[in-house]
Amino acid sequence: MMTHQYRGFGLNIASDIDFPELLPRTFARADVTIIHGPVNSNIPGDRYEQDDFITIISPTEYYLDIKGNCRYQVLAGDIIHINPYPGIDGRSIRLYLLGSVMAFVLFRKGLIPLHASGIIKNDKAILFTGDSGAGKSTTIAQLALRGYKIFTDDICVIGKDGLGTASYPMMKLWDDTLATLNDPAYSNKDFRLKPDLDKYGHFFHDSFHEESTLIDTIFIIRPDDTINDIHYNKLSGHKAFDALAQQVYRRYLIADLALRTIYFKTISALAGSCNIIEIYRPAGNNIPAFIDRLEAIINELPTSL
Numbered sequence: 001m002m003t004h005q006y007r008g009f010g011l012n013i014a015s016d017i018d019f020p021e022l023l024p025r026t027f028a029r030a031d032v033t034i035i036h037g038p039v040n041s042n043i044p045g046d047r048y049e050q051d052d053f054i055t056i057i058s059p060t061e062y063y064l065d066i067k068g069n070c071r072y073q074v075l076a077g078d079i080i081h082i083n084p085y086p087g088i089d090g091r092s093i094r095l096y097l098l099g100s101v102m103a104f105v106l107f108r109k110g111l112i113p114l115h116a117s118g119i120i121k122n123d124k125a126i127l128f129t130g131d132s133g134a135g136k137s138t139t140i141a142q143l144a145l146r147g148y149k150i151f152t153d154d155i156c157v158i159g160k161d162g163l164g165t166a167s168y169p170m171m172k173l174w175d176d177t178l179a180t181l182n183d184p185a186y187s188n189k190d191f192r193l194k195p196d197l198d199k200y201g202h203f204f205h206d207s208f209h210e211e212s213t214l215i216d217t218i219f220i221i222r223p224d225d226t227i228n229d230i231h232y233n234k235l236s237g238h239k240a241f242d243a244l245a246q247q248v249y250r251r252y253l254i255a256d257l258a259l260r261t262i263y264f265k266t267i268s269a270l271a272g273s274c275n276i277i278e279i280y281r282p283a284g285n286n287i288p289a290f291i292d293r294l295e296a297i298i299n300e301l302p303t304s305l
Helices: 090-108 136-145 175-181 237-245 257-273 287-300
Strands: 004-008 011-015 032-036 046-049 053-057 062-066 070-075 079-084 112-121 124-129 149-152 155-158 164-166 170-174 192-194 197-203 215-224 231-235 275-282
Touching: 032 090, 062 090, 070 090, 079 090, 090 112, 090 192, 090 257, 112 136, 112 164, 112 257, 124 136, 124 149, 136 149, 136 170, 136 175, 136 287, 149 155, 149 164, 155 257, 170 175, 175 197, 215 237, 215 257, 231 237, 237 257, 237 275, 275 287
Parallel strands: 011 032, 032 079, 124 215, 215 275
Antiparallel strands: 004 011, 046 053, 053 062, 062 070, 070 079, 112 124, 112 149, 112 155, 155 164, 170 197, 192 197, 231 275
């Protein structure tokens, strides 16, 4: 029997390692099991190798070696083996497990991890996507200071029904973001994500929104150093689909035709069921002005549902 039980990504997760990032829950049956165990890199599949990692992807198994950090393997039956390198801290191990490894598990279950942060407004989710550095986490942190409830950070799980589910109750904020926010609510730097990373976890376990939720609007944030003013446009049709598809987290992990079909249908349905807004902001740190404009747009938009 696993020592720890959690809820995360809409799944029951049993683990023999502690996960302060996840929500403790008690259940009879696990959807995912995480254990210290042997890993095997000799599996059939597509192999990708760079200086700092090795990935092997097959329809049923996944191997990830973050060199010098940890080796992971997803086995049939949704069992995850972890095999850390000597001397590696638990936070570094969990960081990759909660990212790429869980993305593979979600895809295999027919779920789509969207690279998005979000808030709740009128019992519906408003999501913010964009490339790394677009300001997704900063945006929801600022909106939380204005009274909005945080829904999720970094990943929103999209089901076949089009509903969104939050990943886990932790925001990840860079040190310079904390300086920009300059608020006591974000003054705590006790939970550094990795020893060599100036990024910190901020928890919201007490207000975590566990239920799958209708998605009303998805903003795609586009920082642009060639503009001076904030502007936006609503996308539809193939433009909405293409923009959302680009924001699927680790989509290269979709390993077979059946899963690609689910991915296509899910993103197509999502693109047609909610507002898809591409919003351009001047690059830089004038985040309060962007949040002012963003909040005004949110209040101007008709509900999509």
